[in-house]
Amino acid sequence: MKPTVHDIASKAGVSLATVDRVINLRPGVHAVTRAKVETAILELGYVRDMAAANLAKGRSYALVFILPNNDNSFMAGLRAEVRAAASRSYVDRTSIRIIEVPPFDAAALAQALDVARLEKPSGVAFVAIDAEDVVEAVDRLTDSGIAAVTLVSDLTGSRRDHFAGVDNVAAGRTAASLMGRFLPEKGGDVAVLAGSMLVKDHRERLAGFKAVMEEEFPDLRLLPVLEGRDDPDTVQRLVAECLETNPQLLGLYSLGAGNRGLIKALKSSRQLSSPCVIAHELTENTTNALAEGVLDAVLNQNAGHEVRSAIRVLKARADGLAVIEAQERIRIDIFLRDNLP
């Protein structure tokens, strides 16, 4: 039988309250008494039943998600996943609030982080933008004892507790590797389309892509990077122009979002041979494009997994508990036409 507080109380010769004080690191226990209790805990191999503890506390984890209100399917999907998690909150003992902020706006994000902090939640998850005032706002959060998790895009130099997202350098490298091997000919031009160099995930994907291209496929030339700000219309215009001016384009790597525009541009282009195109994030649009052969591969991060992972980590941090590391590693999904879900 699993030992309970009663067992350790009687073994240590103290009352339940004292045991509770020791377990919860509360003050007001004589060092000697505390030692007795701790010994009993160790000897009996006691592990506290969090379900019972949460029941007694009537605890509910208040969580804030700060998400950009981008008009692209990936972010829409991410927001939907957070809402889905919020709708399960009655069983999770969580209460999730969403704050939407304009995309690529560091000041707005920093401000939202401060707003979140004042609500004194158990934890905050947010899509980071690389900027000093964001870093400072995050550190204010952790200083207040609030768990902080970055989602999708990480924030170096901050004291966030965890990053729920993929290894974006590896994603870029993978894209390059696939493209290099998919292209039959050597020598030719490859275009790269990013969202914004303001966010770390895009910079990292680009770095990974460039690195492998230079190391392993030196005959492929990279054209100057286009920035579409993850906006479908902007992306469509940029890609259409690019295809126009480079009729013999071999490959195109779209490392950001706004692929609706990308696909439209590709479909309406009248190239002799269509380029090998690799994009990110599996949505209805990219799924169809893959099936039709407009895209050759899609790298994906599972937004549902990221959100559920962020919640698990925030709850665990709030309780000072460990997580199953392997479960929280977000993998890079590679989709071809053949393994669509």
Next chain:
Amino acid sequence: MKPTVHDIASKAGVSLATVDRVINLRPGVHAVTRAKVETAILELGYVRDMAAANLAKGRSYALVFILPNNDNSFMAGLRAEVRAAASRSYVDRTSIRIIEVPPFDAAALAQALDVARLEKPSGVAFVAIDAEDVVEAVDRLTDSGIAAVTLVSDLTGSRRDHFAGVDNVAAGRTAASLMGRFLPEKGGDVAVLAGSMLVKDHRERLAGFKAVMEEEFPDLRLLPVLEGRDDPDTVQRLVAECLETNPQLLGLYSLGAGNRGLIKALKSSRQLSSPCVIAHELTENTTNALAEGVLDAVLNQNAGHEVRSAIRVLKARADGLAVIEAQERIRIDIFLRDNLP
């Protein structure tokens, strides 16, 4: 405030015990009373707190995992994941027992299923072998009200509740697609190495691989399938022979396990140009082989995810609850040298 049994009791004008009887579908409640309670439940939007219920019941989910004692890294990893889950059982309210059976032995599996049934656990997870007596044993399980989940390899025709594994037809198709695109030349021989045609996952991978090869890469000829029984030594011998007799082999798809032998054979072969090799399951061996360029791609199923998923599903089935479908879909991971974990 979330409604509790007290709220619905007072609203329905009955006692807690009666409410409990209705909630748990226990007999001994007048139809009229039951209706009153059910109305109250609906009107208040009551959802029962499973954590509190489990606490009161002192419930622990007894789970049995039946696993083949194969000598290959994938199965060893799977067994390790189950043991890891078992070691977390004190927090999961599960008690997991592992039964090991000889590989590819339908009779032994059927017998183990019957043994498991007699222990009256909440659920059973097992790696299926396609055979009639296994199907019957599984149906005896579900007839006894025990949840049954297939792991890694599925069992058609049985009444198992769920399959915790990947879409193996898609995996085979994906392998073919990658290989066809990776191979620079047209025309040539491709070898396929399976474990056993007795298990459904291997048959499905082969079918998917063949289908795409025929549809999209008709110039690549498939050599007769080799069966290595997932045994490293057998595999090594078969592959060495194959490389010997087909010096100009273009590609090799290893759709089973025992890749230790595959890699040894590849390394010691003195081919002019090494073939494009795609294998399954990321282990220490295949990871190293990918990094060294001996393998070109590895398709993986995350054993940890499969085990955790099986446990979640078994627990949910035992309680008659729903699961988050998306969370239980096991994805096919594609690993290249560039996205190794």
Next chain:
DNA sequence: CTGTTAGCGCCTTCAT
């Protein structure tokens, strides 16, 4: 500093 008591939401005797 330490102990007693009541209760979180639910389930299970045992009466009635």
Next chain:
DNA sequence: ATGAAGGCGCTAACAG
């Protein structure tokens, strides 16, 4: 067929 009372493991007042 229904209800009252006690308890699951833990925490939170409130006393001492």
